[in-house]
Amino acid sequence: MAGKKESTFINMVLVLFIVTLVASAALGGLYELTKEPIAAAKLAKKLNAIKEVVPNFNNNPSDEVYKIGVNAKDTLEFYPAKKDGKLVGTAVKTFTTNGFSGYVWLMVGFKPDGSINNYSVLEHKETPGLGSKMAAWFKPSDPAKVKASIINKNPGKLNFTVSKDGGDIDAITAATISSRAFLDAIQTAYNEYMKKQKEGGSSNE
Template sequence: MAGKKESTFINMVLVLFIITLISGVALGGFYELTKEPIAAAKLAKKLNAIKEVVPEFNNNPSDEVYKVGINATDTLEFYPAKMDNKLVGTAVKTFTNKGFAGYIWVMVGFLPDGTINNYSILDHKETPGLGSKMGAWFKQTDPAKEKSSVINKNPGKTKFIVSKDGGDIDAITAATISSRAFMDAIQTGYNEYIKNKTKEDISHE
């Protein structure tokens, strides 16, 4: 009887091992099958964001990308956009960790003088209907809401702080924390863009 129980136990362990092995192989295979499409989708999203935020270009900004580490884990990415080898703008993948729900990643396009051409929200977890409005809020075209827009404004000449805090940009209604975070991401991107653009200008003199 004891031998039968031992045999049954061994069989159960063996069956569980086989099931675990098969599941592991299946998951590994699924990951390999989906890895490239996921990477391709992320790349396509990034390229579309670059096209959205800078003037028309005919180079491949990804071929000329350079990166700047901000802290131990996070990096800004700079994508120079050129028309016939002349810089027309730079798309900067920037971020803030000051959002209401954590990180916010933004692709912002700067003209050579630092003026904002456009921006695109890449990733966030802000509250739907409130902080999530930042994708459109700061692109206001209504003259009555001009203070809510960052388009065609230069963070070096405009106080990129919400007006509630003494700045020049009106925050999203009922989403001040998200608005402050958005401004922080833009300002971080601008500061590093100007700093590194100055280095490039000096190196080419």
């Protein structure tokens, strides 16, 4: 009887091992199948964001990308956009950790003088629906909301904080924390962009 129980136990362990092995192999195979399409989709999203935020260019900004670490684990990415060899703008993949739910990632495009050409929201974990508000709020078509706009404004010449904090930019209605985070990401990108410009890190020719 004891031998039978032992045999049954061994069989159960063997079956469990085989099931685990097959499941692991299946997950590994699925990861390999989806890894490249996911990476390609992320790259396409990034390239589209670059095109959206800087003036027309005819180089490949990804070939001239440079990166700057801003803390122990996060990095800003800078994509110089050039037209016939002349710098027309730089797209910066930037972030903040001060969002209501953590990280907010943006792509912001600066003209050579540091003013903002456009921006795109890449990723966030804020309140559902806030992403679409964030994507439109800071570039309003309504002239009455010009104080909410960051387009063509220079973070070095204005107080790029929300008006509630004494700044020059109107926050998204009922979303002050997310608005602060958004502007923080823009300011971080601007500070590093201008620092690199002063160092002569990106040529206009």
